[in-house]
Amino acid sequence: MDQIARKLAASITGAVRTKEPLCRHTSFKIGGPADLFVEPATIEELAFTLACLRQAGVEWFLLGNGTNLLVHDAGFRGAVIRLAGDFRRYEFDGLIVRAGAAVSLAHLARETGRRGYAGLAFAAGIPGTVGGALATNAGAHGVAFGDVVADAQIMDESGELHTCLPETLGLAYRKSNISPAHVVCAVTLQLSAGDREELERQCRDDFLFRRKHQPHQPNAGSIFKNPPGDVAGRLIEAAGLKGCRVGGAVISAVHANFIVNDGQATAADVMALIDKARAEVAGKFGIELELEICLLGY
Template structure:
């Protein structure tokens, strides 16, 4: 029996969660693109996740974790090894006064809506941002002049070696769309946020305003992976791409959105190769026109 099958047997015997072989990642990314993962598991709870990491490390097989796949572009060749998806079982939530403790697999959109309706302020900026809480903490998601770093108190991280550790806001070393987890990889198991009481109607109104703005200006009704490029501050990626006349630029089944130039949409069974070709063309065009280096915000996952 090969190592992967042996590992699968162990995880099934332990009852650690739902397991699938050769699972198309197109089913697990918002852009609906991606070749198969050799093995995908959705741990049923935090204990199961920790055991999965332990068994995977023992096997020597490489692994990676994902949330709701809103910031991922998986190559057409797929992903070798194990993909660990945080979803049901990792989406718990406990509210204690103004302090919120929530699982890494919780939907950010669902959380923001729920918390705003409770009259708690702090998450309004995230109205309409897709993805999971874990992914938002990992990349310090933000909008409208605020971000996760402004409200996170601490996060429980499961590191590659199987160690579970709480990191404070300071220890997360947040900066623009990044955290310590880009340098020291780990899975955001839980996050604790410090919120403030406020006027419920005002909070809901502000959250809804941001949500509607996102809906009106970004193509989330189409398969996409969110903002493709980081903003090369003080410039904005979308403005540079639009000024270059690239809105609607198409390769195969993928094209730059007519709605927002920093989005690439899957309009007709696009491949990852189509999207990457567009990304490379945008980088070259912007460099030649403006002398600006463009860096991707979307994570391109190698096999």
Template structure:
């Protein structure tokens, strides 16, 4: 890929400040690791996104779409091609009655505060998840007994040809930490969310309770990607890791959190290889001890 040529073409589509060359991915994922993306772009409109996809298709450029990177681990070699970041440039939302229309780059935490002000319940579990609507939909994010599928009415998506389609809840094929987006190239543009009218104080108390549980039990002060491993059937990843004697295990700059064994954290100076090596040790130890092969919940991408 001729970066300079592609950059010149992108200047016809996007504002200059929304295009970055050789952009360190550690600036864009919550693990704070990862090598450079050849080009990172941040479209502001659906039309811009459509035109970026048109260029990608025409020039046969590899690409990756991300939200705010809260469930990603980018390897130290970085990402070839174009990274499309759908985040703060794409974060508008509106509330009418008990229905929300939310762009995919809106943060769950910001939407949660607005929903509370409108005295709408059903979003409490999501308000503390550190991600965007689009990312949460892609993996059907959940916490404390709630999942995105519980409140989604419909989702507008764009395919790589620039076609826009609206999917119903059923068509999204939501499952445990997955959706139709897990196995397709569709990109979320926006979603319709339906909630119920509730009591302000009760909603606020529930959100405060979930926040307190997170602060108490999760290592929020260190870079991570949330729960590192999926929940194995009939068990809990964190418990298996703890029972394997791995709490606090440190490998160079990476550590199994002392606060919650289900989290692998960056102590501040880790690179991606440190985190991946530690995850391998965790998986192999748990497999040897309990016969359970843990599966990463965090999405691992990029080149070594």
């Protein structure tokens, strides 16, 4: 791995590190080291990175803000790629915004609101990146990211770029068909004319709602998807699991579909709570809960 790290460090402007603790890059503040951590700053650097890793037969994972992710305590035997530099830029062309995949979704939502452009206010409290939002089809208040996407620029494993229309991306409730071997590089959003004050009020209300109804300790958002016709948090609460603890991980007393890290939690603690919630909900209600968070290193 040291040899690939040296080759990449000599050729790209972004950071290249070995044995990078992934707890530094997840909202859970949990996760062991990645063998290699690379931050390509341009499309060319990304293509070069993918080519190097392919040649060396190294597995890789594309990390956004790590806000929907549980990383194993042993970390990841491969390379974690986090987009930087050019991928953090966005530009407006009237009601169209073209955003790099590493742009903060919440920042972009607030910026569009400030300009009086409607469509993204639902996302003002979602702490991920634009790329992560497309890959997971993030959403809130009945609106999903895919609803405002005009097209997306996606790099395949051979470094080739494709412009994809949303209808080809299999966007559905918290999922897409974007392959883990593909990288969302940029997304074009089509917004509509709105009322600036109203949009800013929606962003503020969302912030206040989340402050009241979501926990403040490190977490990864909703652990499970809502099953058809029901709500995962309601089922977990009805199973009597609010406040249930394993090690440093606790099923939040504020919202039962959140697991929080009290400061000492391991991924194993979180996984034990996930297994317990699934077993209790299946046993009591006959409903199989499906994970909303992504796993790395499992």
